Amino acid sequence: ASISVPSCPKPGDTEVQLGWLNDVLHLQNVINEDTKVTEVRVTDLEGNRGFSGGISKLWLTYSSEDAVAPASLILKMTNLRVDSFREAMFYVYYAEAFAQYIPEVLYAFADEATSTSVFLMRDFKENTVGIDCNFLLGNQVWGIPDNAFDTVTPPAPLEVVREMFLTAAEWNAKYWNDQSLMDHFWMKNVPWYKGEYRERWEHSLEFAKTGWNKCKSKIASGECSVKLDKKFVEMMDLSFQKTSWEGLQAHLQSPDVPFTICHGDFHASNMYWCKDAPHLKFFDW
CATH class of the missing domain: 1.10.287 (Helix Hairpins)
Known part of the structure:
Protein backbone atom coordinates (compact mmCIF):
# COMPACT_ATOMS: atom_id res chain seq x y z
CA ALA A 1 0.00 0.00 0.00
CA SER A 2 2.96 2.33 0.44
CA ILE A 3 3.60 4.47 -2.62
CA SER A 4 5.78 7.49 -3.18
CA VAL A 5 3.56 10.43 -4.03
CA PRO A 6 4.41 14.08 -3.28
CA SER A 7 2.17 16.52 -1.44
CA CYS A 8 0.32 14.08 0.79
CA PRO A 9 -1.56 15.87 3.59
CA LYS A 10 0.14 16.14 6.97
CA PRO A 11 -1.27 16.62 10.47
CA GLY A 12 -2.45 20.20 10.79
CA ASP A 13 -3.35 20.58 7.10
CA THR A 14 -6.88 21.68 6.32
CA GLU A 15 -6.97 20.68 2.65
CA VAL A 16 -6.26 17.64 0.51
CA GLN A 17 -4.36 18.34 -2.70
CA LEU A 18 -6.21 17.07 -5.78
CA GLY A 19 -2.95 16.17 -7.52
CA TRP A 20 -1.92 13.84 -4.70
CA LEU A 21 -5.32 12.22 -4.43
CA ASN A 22 -5.64 11.64 -8.17
CA ASP A 23 -2.15 10.13 -8.29
CA VAL A 24 -3.04 7.70 -5.50
CA LEU A 25 -6.36 6.66 -7.03
CA HIS A 26 -4.83 6.16 -10.46
CA LEU A 27 -1.78 4.25 -9.20
CA GLN A 28 -3.98 1.95 -7.14
CA ASN A 29 -6.43 1.47 -10.04
CA VAL A 30 -9.33 2.77 -8.00
CA ILE A 31 -10.51 4.96 -10.87
CA ASN A 32 -9.75 4.78 -14.58
CA GLU A 33 -7.21 7.12 -16.16
CA ASP A 34 -9.87 9.23 -17.86
CA THR A 35 -11.56 10.02 -14.55
CA LYS A 36 -10.26 12.68 -12.18
CA VAL A 37 -11.33 13.98 -8.81
CA THR A 38 -12.34 17.61 -9.29
CA GLU A 39 -13.44 18.44 -5.75
CA VAL A 40 -12.86 17.08 -2.25
CA ARG A 41 -15.12 17.95 0.66
CA VAL A 42 -13.58 17.10 4.03
CA THR A 43 -15.85 16.38 6.99
CA ASP A 44 -15.51 14.86 10.42
CA LEU A 45 -16.20 11.15 10.57
CA GLU A 46 -19.62 10.99 12.13
CA GLY A 47 -19.52 9.20 15.42
CA ASN A 48 -15.73 9.15 15.63
CA ARG A 49 -14.44 9.55 19.18
CA GLY A 50 -10.80 8.54 18.68
CA PHE A 51 -8.07 10.39 20.53
CA SER A 52 -4.85 9.12 18.93
CA GLY A 53 -5.51 10.22 15.38
CA GLY A 54 -7.55 12.70 13.39
CA ILE A 55 -10.02 10.87 11.13
CA SER A 56 -11.78 12.59 8.26
CA LYS A 57 -14.19 11.56 5.56
CA LEU A 58 -13.41 12.73 2.04
CA TRP A 59 -16.45 13.26 -0.18
CA LEU A 60 -15.38 13.11 -3.81
CA THR A 61 -16.67 14.77 -6.98
CA TYR A 62 -15.44 13.45 -10.32
CA SER A 63 -14.95 14.86 -13.80
CA SER A 64 -17.07 12.07 -15.26
CA GLU A 65 -19.15 9.14 -14.16
CA ASP A 66 -17.17 6.05 -13.23
CA ALA A 67 -19.06 2.95 -12.15
CA VAL A 68 -16.33 1.88 -9.72
CA ALA A 69 -15.40 5.31 -8.35
CA PRO A 70 -15.93 5.52 -4.58
CA ALA A 71 -18.19 8.29 -3.30
CA SER A 72 -16.02 8.71 -0.21
CA LEU A 73 -12.72 7.71 1.37
CA ILE A 74 -11.37 7.71 4.91
CA LEU A 75 -8.24 9.72 5.75
CA LYS A 76 -6.46 9.34 9.07
CA MET A 77 -3.53 11.46 10.24
CA THR A 78 -1.82 11.29 13.61
CA ASN A 79 -2.17 14.38 15.71
CA LEU A 80 0.99 16.38 16.31
CA ARG A 81 3.21 15.12 19.15
CA VAL A 82 1.43 11.75 19.34
CA ASP A 83 3.61 8.63 19.15
CA SER A 84 1.22 6.61 17.01
CA PHE A 85 3.06 6.25 13.71
CA ARG A 86 3.05 2.48 14.23
CA GLU A 87 -0.42 2.04 12.79
CA ALA A 88 0.69 3.42 9.43
CA MET A 89 3.83 1.27 9.58
CA PHE A 90 1.61 -1.75 10.15
CA TYR A 91 -0.31 -0.94 6.99
CA VAL A 92 2.90 -0.40 5.03
CA TYR A 93 4.23 -3.84 5.94
CA TYR A 94 1.14 -5.93 6.64
CA ALA A 95 -1.83 -4.52 4.70
CA GLU A 96 -1.60 -7.25 2.08
CA ALA A 97 -1.25 -10.10 4.58
CA PHE A 98 -4.15 -8.78 6.67
CA ALA A 99 -6.36 -7.74 3.75
CA GLN A 100 -9.36 -9.82 4.86
CA TYR A 101 -9.33 -8.24 8.33
CA ILE A 102 -8.91 -4.54 7.50
CA PRO A 103 -10.32 -1.86 5.20
CA GLU A 104 -8.43 -1.60 1.91
CA VAL A 105 -5.48 0.73 2.41
CA LEU A 106 -4.69 2.89 -0.62
CA TYR A 107 -1.80 4.93 0.79
CA ALA A 108 0.30 4.78 3.93
CA PHE A 109 3.13 7.03 5.13
CA ALA A 110 4.95 7.01 8.46
CA ASP A 111 7.91 8.90 9.93
CA GLU A 112 9.14 7.71 13.32
CA ALA A 113 11.35 10.78 13.80
CA THR A 114 8.34 13.12 13.81
CA SER A 115 5.68 10.58 14.89
CA THR A 116 3.79 11.54 11.74
CA SER A 117 1.55 9.12 9.92
CA VAL A 118 -0.94 9.46 7.10
CA PHE A 119 -3.05 6.77 5.53
CA LEU A 120 -5.94 6.69 3.11
CA MET A 121 -8.47 3.87 3.14
CA ARG A 122 -11.59 2.90 1.30
CA ASP A 123 -14.79 3.72 3.15
CA PHE A 124 -15.86 0.09 3.24
CA LYS A 125 -19.16 0.97 4.94
CA GLU A 126 -20.19 2.50 1.63
CA ASN A 127 -20.86 -0.97 0.22
CA THR A 128 -21.05 -3.09 3.36
CA VAL A 129 -24.09 -3.89 5.47
CA GLY A 130 -23.16 -4.21 9.11
CA ILE A 131 -22.82 -2.53 12.49
CA ASP A 132 -20.14 -1.37 14.92
CA CYS A 133 -19.33 -4.17 17.35
CA ASN A 134 -19.55 -1.95 20.41
CA PHE A 135 -23.28 -1.54 19.68
CA LEU A 136 -23.65 -5.32 19.76
CA LEU A 137 -22.08 -5.55 23.20
CA GLY A 138 -23.92 -2.69 24.90
CA ASN A 139 -21.89 0.44 24.08
CA GLN A 140 -21.98 1.30 27.76
CA VAL A 141 -20.47 4.77 27.52
CA TRP A 142 -22.62 6.54 24.93
CA GLY A 143 -25.58 4.20 24.51
CA ILE A 144 -26.91 2.56 21.36
CA PRO A 145 -28.29 4.87 18.62
CA ASP A 146 -31.99 4.43 17.89
CA ASN A 147 -31.40 3.35 14.28
CA ALA A 148 -28.41 1.09 14.94
CA PHE A 149 -30.20 -2.12 13.92
CA ASP A 150 -32.17 -0.81 10.94
CA THR A 151 -30.09 -2.66 8.34
CA VAL A 152 -28.86 -5.73 10.20
CA THR A 153 -30.29 -8.28 12.62
CA PRO A 154 -27.92 -8.29 15.58
CA PRO A 155 -26.16 -11.59 16.26
CA ALA A 156 -25.96 -12.90 19.80
CA PRO A 157 -23.23 -11.18 21.86
CA LEU A 158 -21.59 -14.52 22.60
CA GLU A 159 -21.34 -15.24 18.86
CA VAL A 160 -19.68 -11.85 18.34
CA VAL A 161 -17.13 -12.37 21.12
CA ARG A 162 -16.37 -15.88 19.90
CA GLU A 163 -15.75 -14.59 16.37
CA MET A 164 -13.52 -11.79 17.70
CA PHE A 165 -11.18 -14.13 19.50
CA LEU A 166 -11.17 -16.84 16.85
CA THR A 167 -10.25 -14.23 14.24
CA ALA A 168 -7.45 -12.85 16.40
CA ALA A 169 -6.26 -16.42 16.94
CA GLU A 170 -5.87 -16.81 13.16
CA TRP A 171 -3.24 -14.08 12.86
CA ASN A 172 -1.71 -14.95 16.25
CA ALA A 173 -1.13 -18.49 14.96
CA LYS A 174 0.21 -17.29 11.60
CA TYR A 175 2.98 -15.25 13.24
CA TRP A 176 3.55 -17.46 16.31
CA ASN A 177 7.24 -17.21 17.24
CA ASP A 178 7.96 -15.74 13.81
CA GLN A 179 11.48 -14.31 14.01
CA SER A 180 10.78 -11.96 11.09
CA LEU A 181 8.78 -9.81 13.51
CA MET A 182 12.05 -8.93 15.21
CA ASP A 183 13.17 -7.15 12.04
CA HIS A 184 10.54 -4.47 12.64
CA PHE A 185 12.10 -2.25 15.30
CA TRP A 186 9.09 0.08 15.08
CA MET A 187 6.84 -2.53 16.70
CA LYS A 188 6.19 -1.54 20.26
CA ASN A 189 7.91 -4.37 22.13
CA GLN A 253 14.56 -14.46 26.25
CA SER A 254 13.13 -17.66 27.68
CA PRO A 255 12.41 -20.26 24.97
CA ASP A 256 9.25 -21.12 26.90
CA VAL A 257 7.75 -17.66 26.35
CA PRO A 258 6.10 -17.33 22.91
CA PHE A 259 5.55 -14.12 20.96
CA THR A 260 3.35 -13.11 18.05
CA ILE A 261 1.73 -10.11 16.38
CA CYS A 262 -1.20 -8.59 18.26
CA HIS A 263 -3.73 -5.85 17.68
CA GLY A 264 -2.63 -2.75 19.56
CA ASP A 265 -6.07 -1.76 20.88
CA PHE A 266 -8.27 -4.85 20.85
CA HIS A 267 -11.77 -3.82 21.90
CA ALA A 268 -15.23 -3.73 20.34
CA SER A 269 -15.18 -0.05 19.33
CA ASN A 270 -12.32 -0.86 16.94
CA MET A 271 -14.25 -3.62 15.19
CA TYR A 272 -17.10 -3.76 12.69
CA TRP A 273 -19.51 -6.66 12.21
CA CYS A 274 -20.32 -7.32 8.56
CA LYS A 275 -23.56 -9.08 7.70
CA ASP A 276 -21.75 -11.32 5.21
CA ALA A 277 -18.74 -13.46 6.07
CA PRO A 278 -15.97 -12.86 6.89
CA HIS A 279 -17.84 -10.96 9.57
CA LEU A 280 -15.17 -8.80 11.20
CA LYS A 281 -13.12 -5.79 10.16
CA PHE A 282 -10.55 -4.30 12.55
CA PHE A 283 -9.36 -0.68 12.88
CA ASP A 284 -6.85 1.34 14.91
CA TRP A 285 -3.93 -1.05 14.80
Whole structure:
Protein backbone atom coordinates (compact mmCIF):
# COMPACT_ATOMS: atom_id res chain seq x y z
CA ALA A 1 0.00 0.00 0.00
CA SER A 2 2.96 2.33 0.44
CA ILE A 3 3.60 4.47 -2.62
CA SER A 4 5.78 7.49 -3.18
CA VAL A 5 3.56 10.43 -4.03
CA PRO A 6 4.41 14.08 -3.28
CA SER A 7 2.17 16.52 -1.44
CA CYS A 8 0.32 14.08 0.79
CA PRO A 9 -1.56 15.87 3.59
CA LYS A 10 0.14 16.14 6.97
CA PRO A 11 -1.27 16.62 10.47
CA GLY A 12 -2.45 20.20 10.79
CA ASP A 13 -3.35 20.58 7.10
CA THR A 14 -6.88 21.68 6.32
CA GLU A 15 -6.97 20.68 2.65
CA VAL A 16 -6.26 17.64 0.51
CA GLN A 17 -4.36 18.34 -2.70
CA LEU A 18 -6.21 17.07 -5.78
CA GLY A 19 -2.95 16.17 -7.52
CA TRP A 20 -1.92 13.84 -4.70
CA LEU A 21 -5.32 12.22 -4.43
CA ASN A 22 -5.64 11.64 -8.17
CA ASP A 23 -2.15 10.13 -8.29
CA VAL A 24 -3.04 7.70 -5.50
CA LEU A 25 -6.36 6.66 -7.03
CA HIS A 26 -4.83 6.16 -10.46
CA LEU A 27 -1.78 4.25 -9.20
CA GLN A 28 -3.98 1.95 -7.14
CA ASN A 29 -6.43 1.47 -10.04
CA VAL A 30 -9.33 2.77 -8.00
CA ILE A 31 -10.51 4.96 -10.87
CA ASN A 32 -9.75 4.78 -14.58
CA GLU A 33 -7.21 7.12 -16.16
CA ASP A 34 -9.87 9.23 -17.86
CA THR A 35 -11.56 10.02 -14.55
CA LYS A 36 -10.26 12.68 -12.18
CA VAL A 37 -11.33 13.98 -8.81
CA THR A 38 -12.34 17.61 -9.29
CA GLU A 39 -13.44 18.44 -5.75
CA VAL A 40 -12.86 17.08 -2.25
CA ARG A 41 -15.12 17.95 0.66
CA VAL A 42 -13.58 17.10 4.03
CA THR A 43 -15.85 16.38 6.99
CA ASP A 44 -15.51 14.86 10.42
CA LEU A 45 -16.20 11.15 10.57
CA GLU A 46 -19.62 10.99 12.13
CA GLY A 47 -19.52 9.20 15.42
CA ASN A 48 -15.73 9.15 15.63
CA ARG A 49 -14.44 9.55 19.18
CA GLY A 50 -10.80 8.54 18.68
CA PHE A 51 -8.07 10.39 20.53
CA SER A 52 -4.85 9.12 18.93
CA GLY A 53 -5.51 10.22 15.38
CA GLY A 54 -7.55 12.70 13.39
CA ILE A 55 -10.02 10.87 11.13
CA SER A 56 -11.78 12.59 8.26
CA LYS A 57 -14.19 11.56 5.56
CA LEU A 58 -13.41 12.73 2.04
CA TRP A 59 -16.45 13.26 -0.18
CA LEU A 60 -15.38 13.11 -3.81
CA THR A 61 -16.67 14.77 -6.98
CA TYR A 62 -15.44 13.45 -10.32
CA SER A 63 -14.95 14.86 -13.80
CA SER A 64 -17.07 12.07 -15.26
CA GLU A 65 -19.15 9.14 -14.16
CA ASP A 66 -17.17 6.05 -13.23
CA ALA A 67 -19.06 2.95 -12.15
CA VAL A 68 -16.33 1.88 -9.72
CA ALA A 69 -15.40 5.31 -8.35
CA PRO A 70 -15.93 5.52 -4.58
CA ALA A 71 -18.19 8.29 -3.30
CA SER A 72 -16.02 8.71 -0.21
CA LEU A 73 -12.72 7.71 1.37
CA ILE A 74 -11.37 7.71 4.91
CA LEU A 75 -8.24 9.72 5.75
CA LYS A 76 -6.46 9.34 9.07
CA MET A 77 -3.53 11.46 10.24
CA THR A 78 -1.82 11.29 13.61
CA ASN A 79 -2.17 14.38 15.71
CA LEU A 80 0.99 16.38 16.31
CA ARG A 81 3.21 15.12 19.15
CA VAL A 82 1.43 11.75 19.34
CA ASP A 83 3.61 8.63 19.15
CA SER A 84 1.22 6.61 17.01
CA PHE A 85 3.06 6.25 13.71
CA ARG A 86 3.05 2.48 14.23
CA GLU A 87 -0.42 2.04 12.79
CA ALA A 88 0.69 3.42 9.43
CA MET A 89 3.83 1.27 9.58
CA PHE A 90 1.61 -1.75 10.15
CA TYR A 91 -0.31 -0.94 6.99
CA VAL A 92 2.90 -0.40 5.03
CA TYR A 93 4.23 -3.84 5.94
CA TYR A 94 1.14 -5.93 6.64
CA ALA A 95 -1.83 -4.52 4.70
CA GLU A 96 -1.60 -7.25 2.08
CA ALA A 97 -1.25 -10.10 4.58
CA PHE A 98 -4.15 -8.78 6.67
CA ALA A 99 -6.36 -7.74 3.75
CA GLN A 100 -9.36 -9.82 4.86
CA TYR A 101 -9.33 -8.24 8.33
CA ILE A 102 -8.91 -4.54 7.50
CA PRO A 103 -10.32 -1.86 5.20
CA GLU A 104 -8.43 -1.60 1.91
CA VAL A 105 -5.48 0.73 2.41
CA LEU A 106 -4.69 2.89 -0.62
CA TYR A 107 -1.80 4.93 0.79
CA ALA A 108 0.30 4.78 3.93
CA PHE A 109 3.13 7.03 5.13
CA ALA A 110 4.95 7.01 8.46
CA ASP A 111 7.91 8.90 9.93
CA GLU A 112 9.14 7.71 13.32
CA ALA A 113 11.35 10.78 13.80
CA THR A 114 8.34 13.12 13.81
CA SER A 115 5.68 10.58 14.89
CA THR A 116 3.79 11.54 11.74
CA SER A 117 1.55 9.12 9.92
CA VAL A 118 -0.94 9.46 7.10
CA PHE A 119 -3.05 6.77 5.53
CA LEU A 120 -5.94 6.69 3.11
CA MET A 121 -8.47 3.87 3.14
CA ARG A 122 -11.59 2.90 1.30
CA ASP A 123 -14.79 3.72 3.15
CA PHE A 124 -15.86 0.09 3.24
CA LYS A 125 -19.16 0.97 4.94
CA GLU A 126 -20.19 2.50 1.63
CA ASN A 127 -20.86 -0.97 0.22
CA THR A 128 -21.05 -3.09 3.36
CA VAL A 129 -24.09 -3.89 5.47
CA GLY A 130 -23.16 -4.21 9.11
CA ILE A 131 -22.82 -2.53 12.49
CA ASP A 132 -20.14 -1.37 14.92
CA CYS A 133 -19.33 -4.17 17.35
CA ASN A 134 -19.55 -1.95 20.41
CA PHE A 135 -23.28 -1.54 19.68
CA LEU A 136 -23.65 -5.32 19.76
CA LEU A 137 -22.08 -5.55 23.20
CA GLY A 138 -23.92 -2.69 24.90
CA ASN A 139 -21.89 0.44 24.08
CA GLN A 140 -21.98 1.30 27.76
CA VAL A 141 -20.47 4.77 27.52
CA TRP A 142 -22.62 6.54 24.93
CA GLY A 143 -25.58 4.20 24.51
CA ILE A 144 -26.91 2.56 21.36
CA PRO A 145 -28.29 4.87 18.62
CA ASP A 146 -31.99 4.43 17.89
CA ASN A 147 -31.40 3.35 14.28
CA ALA A 148 -28.41 1.09 14.94
CA PHE A 149 -30.20 -2.12 13.92
CA ASP A 150 -32.17 -0.81 10.94
CA THR A 151 -30.09 -2.66 8.34
CA VAL A 152 -28.86 -5.73 10.20
CA THR A 153 -30.29 -8.28 12.62
CA PRO A 154 -27.92 -8.29 15.58
CA PRO A 155 -26.16 -11.59 16.26
CA ALA A 156 -25.96 -12.90 19.80
CA PRO A 157 -23.23 -11.18 21.86
CA LEU A 158 -21.59 -14.52 22.60
CA GLU A 159 -21.34 -15.24 18.86
CA VAL A 160 -19.68 -11.85 18.34
CA VAL A 161 -17.13 -12.37 21.12
CA ARG A 162 -16.37 -15.88 19.90
CA GLU A 163 -15.75 -14.59 16.37
CA MET A 164 -13.52 -11.79 17.70
CA PHE A 165 -11.18 -14.13 19.50
CA LEU A 166 -11.17 -16.84 16.85
CA THR A 167 -10.25 -14.23 14.24
CA ALA A 168 -7.45 -12.85 16.40
CA ALA A 169 -6.26 -16.42 16.94
CA GLU A 170 -5.87 -16.81 13.16
CA TRP A 171 -3.24 -14.08 12.86
CA ASN A 172 -1.71 -14.95 16.25
CA ALA A 173 -1.13 -18.49 14.96
CA LYS A 174 0.21 -17.29 11.60
CA TYR A 175 2.98 -15.25 13.24
CA TRP A 176 3.55 -17.46 16.31
CA ASN A 177 7.24 -17.21 17.24
CA ASP A 178 7.96 -15.74 13.81
CA GLN A 179 11.48 -14.31 14.01
CA SER A 180 10.78 -11.96 11.09
CA LEU A 181 8.78 -9.81 13.51
CA MET A 182 12.05 -8.93 15.21
CA ASP A 183 13.17 -7.15 12.04
CA HIS A 184 10.54 -4.47 12.64
CA PHE A 185 12.10 -2.25 15.30
CA TRP A 186 9.09 0.08 15.08
CA MET A 187 6.84 -2.53 16.70
CA LYS A 188 6.19 -1.54 20.26
CA ASN A 189 7.91 -4.37 22.13
CA VAL A 190 10.62 -5.41 19.67
CA PRO A 191 13.28 -3.10 21.18
CA TRP A 192 12.76 -4.78 24.56
CA TYR A 193 13.32 -8.21 23.03
CA LYS A 194 16.59 -6.84 21.67
CA GLY A 195 17.64 -5.37 25.02
CA GLU A 196 17.07 -1.78 23.90
CA TYR A 197 15.17 1.18 25.41
CA ARG A 198 15.97 0.22 29.00
CA GLU A 199 15.79 3.82 30.21
CA ARG A 200 12.39 4.34 28.63
CA TRP A 201 11.07 1.11 30.15
CA GLU A 202 12.38 1.92 33.63
CA HIS A 203 10.97 5.44 33.41
CA SER A 204 7.54 4.01 32.62
CA LEU A 205 7.83 1.63 35.56
CA GLU A 206 8.71 4.47 37.93
CA PHE A 207 5.82 6.52 36.55
CA ALA A 208 3.41 3.67 37.31
CA LYS A 209 4.92 3.12 40.76
CA THR A 210 4.59 6.82 41.62
CA GLY A 211 0.95 6.78 40.55
CA TRP A 212 0.25 3.72 42.68
CA ASN A 213 1.88 5.28 45.75
CA LYS A 214 -0.13 8.50 45.27
CA CYS A 215 -3.29 6.43 45.06
CA LYS A 216 -2.50 4.67 48.35
CA SER A 217 -1.68 7.99 50.05
CA LYS A 218 -5.00 9.55 49.02
CA ILE A 219 -6.90 6.53 50.31
CA ALA A 220 -4.97 6.53 53.59
CA SER A 221 -5.63 10.25 54.15
CA GLY A 222 -9.32 9.95 53.38
CA GLU A 223 -9.01 12.20 50.32
CA CYS A 224 -10.24 9.28 48.22
CA SER A 225 -13.10 7.07 49.43
CA VAL A 226 -12.16 4.03 47.36
CA LYS A 227 -11.58 0.90 49.42
CA LEU A 228 -9.05 -1.63 48.21
CA ASP A 229 -8.81 -5.20 49.42
CA LYS A 230 -5.72 -5.79 51.56
CA LYS A 231 -4.64 -8.75 49.44
CA PHE A 232 -4.91 -6.65 46.29
CA VAL A 233 -2.68 -3.93 47.79
CA GLU A 234 -0.12 -6.51 48.89
CA MET A 235 -0.14 -8.07 45.44
CA MET A 236 0.44 -4.71 43.75
CA ASP A 237 3.23 -3.76 46.16
CA LEU A 238 4.97 -7.09 45.65
CA SER A 239 4.59 -6.79 41.90
CA PHE A 240 6.41 -3.45 41.85
CA GLN A 241 9.09 -4.77 44.22
CA LYS A 242 9.88 -7.75 42.03
CA THR A 243 9.67 -6.03 38.64
CA SER A 244 13.03 -5.20 37.08
CA TRP A 245 14.68 -4.81 33.70
CA GLU A 246 16.79 -7.89 34.37
CA GLY A 247 13.67 -9.88 35.19
CA LEU A 248 11.97 -8.69 32.03
CA GLN A 249 14.95 -9.72 29.90
CA ALA A 250 15.07 -13.17 31.48
CA HIS A 251 11.37 -13.59 30.74
CA LEU A 252 11.51 -12.38 27.14
CA GLN A 253 14.56 -14.46 26.25
CA SER A 254 13.13 -17.66 27.68
CA PRO A 255 12.41 -20.26 24.97
CA ASP A 256 9.25 -21.12 26.90
CA VAL A 257 7.75 -17.66 26.35
CA PRO A 258 6.10 -17.33 22.91
CA PHE A 259 5.55 -14.12 20.96
CA THR A 260 3.35 -13.11 18.05
CA ILE A 261 1.73 -10.11 16.38
CA CYS A 262 -1.20 -8.59 18.26
CA HIS A 263 -3.73 -5.85 17.68
CA GLY A 264 -2.63 -2.75 19.56
CA ASP A 265 -6.07 -1.76 20.88
CA PHE A 266 -8.27 -4.85 20.85
CA HIS A 267 -11.77 -3.82 21.90
CA ALA A 268 -15.23 -3.73 20.34
CA SER A 269 -15.18 -0.05 19.33
CA ASN A 270 -12.32 -0.86 16.94
CA MET A 271 -14.25 -3.62 15.19
CA TYR A 272 -17.10 -3.76 12.69
CA TRP A 273 -19.51 -6.66 12.21
CA CYS A 274 -20.32 -7.32 8.56
CA LYS A 275 -23.56 -9.08 7.70
CA ASP A 276 -21.75 -11.32 5.21
CA ALA A 277 -18.74 -13.46 6.07
CA PRO A 278 -15.97 -12.86 6.89
CA HIS A 279 -17.84 -10.96 9.57
CA LEU A 280 -15.17 -8.80 11.20
CA LYS A 281 -13.12 -5.79 10.16
CA PHE A 282 -10.55 -4.30 12.55
CA PHE A 283 -9.36 -0.68 12.88
CA ASP A 284 -6.85 1.34 14.91
CA TRP A 285 -3.93 -1.05 14.80
